[in-house]
Amino acid sequence: MNTEITGSDRIAQSNGRVLLVGCGNMGFAMLRGWIEKGIPANRIDVVEPNDDLRKRAASTGASVHASAEDMTGGEAPAMAIMAVKPQVMAKVLESYRGFATRGTTFVSVAAGTLIETIEKALGGKPSVIRCMPNTPAFIGEGMMVCVANEKVEDADKAQCETLLSAGGKVAFVEEESMMDAVTGVSGSGPAYVFHFIESLSAAGAAAGLPPELSEELAIQTVYGAAKLAREADEDPTQLRKNVTSPNGTTAAGLSVMMTDDRLRTMIEEVVNAAADRSRELAKD
Ligand SMILES: NC(=O)C1=CN([C@@H]2O[C@H](COP(=O)(O)OP(=O)(O)OC[C@H]3O[C@@H](n4cnc5c(N)ncnc54)[C@H](O)[C@@H]3O)[C@@H](O)[C@H]2O)C=CC1
Numbered sequence: 001m002n003t004e005i006t007g008s009d010r011i012a013q014s015n016g017r018v019l020l021v022g023c024g025n026m027g028f029a030m031l032r033g034w035i036e037k038g039i040p041a042n043r044i045d046v047v048e049p050n051d052d053l054r055k056r057a058a059s060t061g062a063s064v065h066a067s068a069e070d071m072t073g074g075e076a077p078a079m080a081i082m083a084v085k086p087q088v089m090a091k092v093l094e095s096y097r098g099f100a101t102r103g104t105t106f107v108s109v110a111a112g113t114l115i116e117t118i119e120k121a122l123g124g125k126p127s128v129i130r131c132m133p134n135t136p137a138f139i140g141e142g143m144m145v146c147v148a149n150e151k152v153e154d155a156d157k158a159q160c161e162t163l164l165s166a167g168g169k170v171a172f173v174e175e176e177s178m179m180d181a182v183t184g185v186s187g188s189g190p191a192y193v194f195h196f197i198e199s200l201s202a203a204g205a206a207a208g209l210p211p212e213l214s215e216e217l218a219i220q221t222v223y224g225a226a227k228l229a230r231e232a233d234e235d236p237t238q239l240r241k242n243v244t245s246p247n248g249t250t251a252a253g254l255s256v257m258m259t260d261d262r263l264r265t266m267i268e269e270v271v272n273a274a275a276d277r278s279r280e281l282a283k284d
């Protein structure tokens with residue numbers, strides 16, 4: 001008889017505790033999203049060595065701990081979300097090896113860190129999901145893309161999806177190699193959009209608008225356009241055409257962006273640079 005306890009069994013038995021290791025920018029964005037969407041704070045433990053960040057995590061009602069030692073003697077969580085930097089991920093995972101044989105599904109959000117590296121660090125045959133989230137998870141509008149190893153059962157995957165979807169949309173891919181491009185598009189993507197907002201806002205100010213007003217116009221325009229792109233029946237190409245009157249102002253602006261595919265070429269370079277860095281991180 002197989003007596004191994006799976007993550008989903010553990011959820012049924014223990015009300016599914018969740019462990020978040022690392023509560024910096026990404027960890028806190030996820031934690032905040034979970035709390036906002038009603039994941040009970042009393043089901044969440046956070047390990048974060050930084051005092052200020054630990055206090056911030058505690059403000060959500062989650063139980064906070066300064067180090068792995070405070071946690072590892074206790075009940076194994078159903079899921080451990082690992083949100084530390086890729087450079088320390090393998091070392092940090094070693095402290096949680098005990099959970100790997102006690103039914104915990106490990107979810108790493110580190111850029112570049114391969115499933116193989118996570119498995120080695122945990123030893124044995126752990127259940128591992130590699131996930132690339134993004135910071136809009138903070139407001140429940142993130143994009144979380146995951147790939148699972150063969151040890152992850154459907155029920156564990158479903159449980160993980162339930163948790164992660166509190167931070168936004170969740171997708172699973174079959175091939176781990178896609179995660180580098182995913183990182184280049186949606187993981188790092190919010191930073192490109194924020195820089196676009198900064199640039200649009202600065203250009204408006206340079207064109208004579210009060211800076212605060214210009215920033216408001218830039219933010220609302222990106223927000224409204226993204227929401228329309230998500231909700232409209234038409235695709236982004238048609239939505240662009242709908243704004244562009246023949247020989248009008250938009251055509252004048254777009255000709256600067258689109259001549260010789262200027263922006264598209266640059267964005268391709270941007271995404272490739274981020275994806276290449278993700279591949280490099282796998283080798284560090
Ligand atoms: N910031 C982002 O937009 C995204 C980040 N990621 C990934 O998330 C991970 C974390 O990135 P950030 O949050 O940006 O970095 P961060 O530096 O803000 O957060 C990392 C946190 O880990 C904590 N930490 C260090 N050692 C620890 C240990 N032994 N136990 C528990 N916590 C420990 C640090 O004190 C810090 O608060 C990285 O692997 C990154 O690749 C993934 C997607 C997006």
Ligand SMILES: O=C(O)[C@@H]1CCC=N1
Binds near residue numbers: 111187188
């Ligand atoms: O810049 C980074 O490496 C992380 C991963 C994706 C977004 N931030």
